[in-house]
Amino acid sequence: MDEIRLIEVKEGILSESQAMANRLRERLRSTGTFMLNLMSSPGSGKTSLVLRTIDALKSEFRIGVIEADIASTVDSEKVAAHGVKVVQLRTGGFCHLDAAMVSEGLDAIGPQDLDLVIIENVGNLVCPAEFDTGANRNAMILSIPEGDDKPLKYPLMFSVCHVLVLNKIDAMGVFDFDVRTVEQRVRVLNPSIRILTTSCKTGEGMDNWTNWLRDEVEISRRKPG
Amino acid sequence: MDEIRLIEVKEGILSESQAMANRLRERLRSTGTFMLNLMSSPGSGKTSLVLRTIDALKSEFRIGVIEADIASTVDSEKVAAHGVKVVQLRTGGFCHLDAAMVSEGLDAIGPQDLDLVIIENVGNLVCPAEFDTGANRNAMILSIPEGDDKPLKYPLMFSVCHVLVLNKIDAMGVFDFDVRTVEQRVRVLNPSIRILTTSCKTGEGMDNWTNWLRDEVEISRRKPG
Secondary structure (H helix, E strand, O other): OHHHHHHHHHHHHHHHHHHHHHHHHHHHHHOOOEEEEEEEOOOOOHHHHHHHHHHHHOOOOOEEEEEEEOOOOHHHHHHHOOOOEEEEEEOOOOOOOOHHHHHHHHHHHOHHHOOEEEEEOOOOOOHHHHOOOOOOEEEEEEEHHHOOOHHHHOHHHHHHOOEEEEEOHHHHHHOOOOHHHHHHHHHHHOOOOEEEEOOOOOOOOHHHHHHHHHHHHHHHHHOOO | OHHHHHHHHHHHHHHHHHHHHHHHHHHHHHHOOEEEEEEEOOOOOHHHHHHHHHHHHOOOOOEEEEEEEOOOOHHHHHHHHOOOEEEEEEOOOOOOOOHHHHHHHHHHHOHHHOOEEEEEOOOOOOHHHHOOOOOOEEEEEEEHHHOOOHHHHOHHHHHHOOEEEEEOHHHHHHOOOOHHHHHHHHHHHOOOOEEEEOOOOOOOOHHHHHHHHHHHHHHHHHOOO
């Protein structure tokens, strides 16, 4: 009984969140701002990718970052040290971000002065995939140590993302991980997803990532308002 | 408004789940069965630790495994190949196990013929920590590649566990990870937690883990009914 009630309430929240996500995208279009939602398991390298991205693109774009964590401000402190605007959302027990939380983050960060906003979502391969945050694109990281069976186990996350970054490829020799197997498993779920390999530690493959992101920001700008 | 309703419903479910968890522990005591709830991020090595544990302890204990995954049966197939009873719970979109789901798993697996039941929870550092599954002990894995800042970001998980397994120590040279830093951060949250280091790949440290688990099973048996 309780479970059915929970599902009903959840569906209500999901549809309200969807409407708010659509309004957020309208708002972002009006200010010429592109927003990326970055998701992954804990410890896959989200913050490292954000920092690499800032260093590579901050001369081209005015960048802001919305950090989400259940607790602590360690990530936002790291991001602030790289010289961009950052806001930390503490989600308390919440395991994901929804459009309402992102809207608060945008209010705090001021999208009107920004070309690119990156959301670093809560580290979680399950719940964040269910919520449209209002971002223009969803990106996810799967790191090599996590294993190549993850698309089988967390299919929704792989289905809702526009780009998959296979990170920590510098550690490829240490773990059993077959890139082709992952590609095959992901394409079944999401035929059009872009798949890139990177090492945020060594910098390998970062150009492919920043080129993809730059293109997305530019394409979004050229869309008729 | 919707959020408040969700929280109310969630609290109702949590307290109902708590009552069911207590009933599950009564049931396990009546059959002399010890149940362990194993949690971690995706890809930290839960299945590998389960398989190592089966190989080390199956001559001493009658073991059963409850596997939880959002999708797929890859883990339960691996476990079954190691010659113990296994049941796969597919959680659909659910990001955690609660006592009601575990109860169904126990019905399917038959605890009356088992000394030790291991629950492999959904890979997630957030939601599973909120639910008492009815297990006698909670264990979590943090793998070296995930980084030593995780206790700061996911404090509840570290607070509710009786033992923390730092896994993939064979990869210690490849990643920045300081064991002492983790220990300090975890002890602030949970002073009595036991912390072990293992490599499920090389077998290093497995004795400490199996000794801990064996002791827990034996202690639980000696408790007055």
